[in-house]
Amino acid sequence: MKVSEALEISRKIAEDVEKAVNRIAGSREAGVTVAMGKDGTPTKKIDRIAEDIALKILREHDLKIITEESGVVGDGETIVALDPLDGTFNASRGIPFYSIALCFSKTEALGGMFFAYVRDLASGTEYHSDGKSYRNGERIKVSETDDVRCNAIIYYPDRIYPFRRIRVFGSSALEICMVADGTFDCFIDIRKDCNGRGYLRVFDISASLFIARNAGAEISSLDGDDLWKKRFTMDERFRILVSGKNLHEKLLDVL
Amino acid sequence: MKVSEALEISRKIAEDVEKAVNRIAGSREAGVTVAMGKDGTPTKKIDRIAEDIALKILREHDLKIITEESGVVGDGETIVALDPLDGTFNASRGIPFYSIALCFSKTEALGGMFFAYVRDLASGTEYHSDGKSYRNGERIKVSETDDVRCNAIIYYPDRIYPFRRIRVFGSSALEICMVADGTFDCFIDIRKDCNGRGYLRVFDISASLFIARNAGAEISSLDGDDLWKKRFTMDERFRILVSGKNLHEKLLDVL
Numbered sequence: 001m002k003v004s005e006a007l008e009i010s011r012k013i014a015e016d017v018e019k020a021v022n023r024i025a026g027s028r029e030a031g032v033t034v035a036m037g038k039d040g041t042p043t044k045k046i047d048r049i050a051e052d053i054a055l056k057i058l059r060e061h062d063l064k065i066i067t068e069e070s071g072v073v074g075d076g077e078t079i080v081a082l083d084p085l086d087g088t089f090n091a092s093r094g095i096p097f098y099s100i101a102l103c104f105s106k107t108e109a110l111g112g113m114f115f116a117y118v119r120d121l122a123s124g125t126e127y128h129s130d131g132k133s134y135r136n137g138e139r140i141k142v143s144e145t146d147d148v149r150c151n152a153i154i155y156y157p158d159r160i161y162p163f164r165r166i167r168v169f170g171s172s173a174l175e176i177c178m179v180a181d182g183t184f185d186c187f188i189d190i191r192k193d194c195n196g197r198g199y200l201r202v203f204d205i206s207a208s209l210f211i212a213r214n215a216g217a218e219i220s221s222l223d224g225d226d227l228w229k230k231r232f233t234m235d236e237r238f239r240i241l242v243s244g245k246n247l248h249e250k251l252l253d254v255l
Numbered sequence: 256m257k258v259s260e261a262l263e264i265s266r267k268i269a270e271d272v273e274k275a276v277n278r279i280a281g282s283r284e285a286g287v288t289v290a291m292g293k294d295g296t297p298t299k300k301i302d303r304i305a306e307d308i309a310l311k312i313l314r315e316h317d318l319k320i321i322t323e324e325s326g327v328v329g330d331g332e333t334i335v336a337l338d339p340l341d342g343t344f345n346a347s348r349g350i351p352f353y354s355i356a357l358c359f360s361k362t363e364a365l366g367g368m369f370f371a372y373v374r375d376l377a378s379g380t381e382y383h384s385d386g387k388s389y390r391n392g393e394r395i396k397v398s399e400t401d402d403v404r405c406n407a408i409i410y411y412p413d414r415i416y417p418f419r420r421i422r423v424f425g426s427s428a429l430e431i432c433m434v435a436d437g438t439f440d441c442f443i444d445i446r447k448d449c450n451g452r453g454y455l456r457v458f459d460i461s462a463s464l465f466i467a468r469n470a471g472a473e474i475s476s477l478d479g480d481d482l483w484k485k486r487f488t489m490d491e492r493f494r495i496l497v498s499g500k501n502l503h504e505k506l507l508d509v510l
Contacts, residue, residue: 089406089420093438094438095424095433095438096351096352096377096378097351097352097424122351123351151344155421156412156415156416156421157411157412157413158412158414158415159413159414160411160413161411165344165425166410166411166423167423167424167425168421168422168423168424169350169352169422169423169424170420170422178350183348183349183350
């Protein structure tokens with residue numbers, strides 16, 4: 001699949017999902033649980049609506065799709081990781097901070113990605129990367145700060161950190177893009193579940209990791225390990241650090 | 256001053272500030288430091304624009320105004336505490352989460368408040384209280400949950416808490432209103448500066464505390480002390496807990 005075709009498909013999906021989601025965002029109906037997702041978390045009605053629209057369009061193409069609610073769908077050579085609605089809580093409560101994220105990969109590993117797309121569904125702001133990264137069509141780059149007294153997004157602080165500001169908006173895909181464009185200096189997720197695993201799933205973050213990397217970000221696990229050999233599977237969980245190059249080593253020390 | 260007049264003045268200010276602020280929100284210009292505020296924090300251009308508009312309207316009335324950038328202005332009997340732009344960082348970066356907050360009081364103490372107004376300047380959502388509390392004209396009330404595994408706004412977590420979700424959006428005035436209307440279960444600010452004082456100032460929170468109280472919230476310091484005898488001064492700093500009545504004691508124990 002060509003990059004231009006991936007962009008066209010992504011944009012079509014995002015526009016259709018945006019319309020449908022915004023129609024019920026903030027309503028009681030939006031937050032009703034309709035099933036359990038394949039990832040083991042409850043599927044809300046607003047998730048289902050978003051995923052149905054996205055899958056309908058994706059299934060017109062020869063793809064293997066990995067997605068939050070339905071798991072793995074199709075068996076094409078090109079892999080698509082899809083989070084049809086990242087920030088379900090915000091969307092269901094009418095808080096204007098939720099997004100759609102999808103990426104296209106030539107291989108089963110994150111390193112095979114060749115296109116990624118994230119759209120802020122409340123504002124319509126669009127991020128994409130085809131090797132270079134863009135916000136509403138304009139090139140973006142990460143912040144160059146080397147000061148740990150920085151503006152951080154962190155899930156969740158477990159002690160006092162040296163950061164200047166801390167924010168937690170509730171849509172990781174969008175928040176990582178806000179590191180890619182320099183709005184924030186770093187994105188960190190240190191959460192562990194009772195089994196010591198992280199919370200982020202591959203479809204939550206792969207698209208925005210590709211966008212961030214191609215905007216100059218350094219990306220790693222909290223141990224500093226590379227993530228690009230990780231695979232597109234339902235099982236993988238991530239604890240990650242995304243920041244500019246001048247801050248990455250310093251933040252690994254802080255964490 | 257009558258409640259109806261206070262509402263009219265507040266709405267006029269908020270509408271004018273909203274237009275002016277949204278014109279430059281997200282631009283480089285918005286975040287330029289133009290002076291030091293009377294509260295000791297830098298005044299950004301977007302703060303100055305908001306405050307100039309608000310003060311111009313307020314000064315047509317016989318009021319004593321206490322505000323972030325200019326300190327105390329006027330010597331009327333009715334006191335107004337004004338935060339012309341709460342969430343300056345968000346507004347200057349184009350993140351759609353910032354607000355204006357103002358309240359009217361018959362006395363120098365917070366207990367003298369008789370009207371409060373907070374407006375989400377990005378969405379236009381309007382909160383006010385005249386003894387009862389409203390969101391866009393509809394009565395609101397706090398959540399009734401008694402489960403500490405709740406949806407919390409907390410500045411900033413300093414250890415692992417039992418909350419279900421944590422959010423930090425960056426506009427306390429608006430976030431406290433989101434507790435008033437049940438979107439979140441609690442608002443907590445535990446931050447201390449190097450002198451052991453809190454961060455919140457009276458004009459940051461007084462309006463939304465009045466709105467939250469009249470929506471059924473329990474409000475206290477982190478020691479459980481009442482805040483209504485606190486005075487409208489530039490010097491006061493707050494560390495607070497705002498939640499529904501069923502959760503308040505339990506959260507004081509957790510904190």
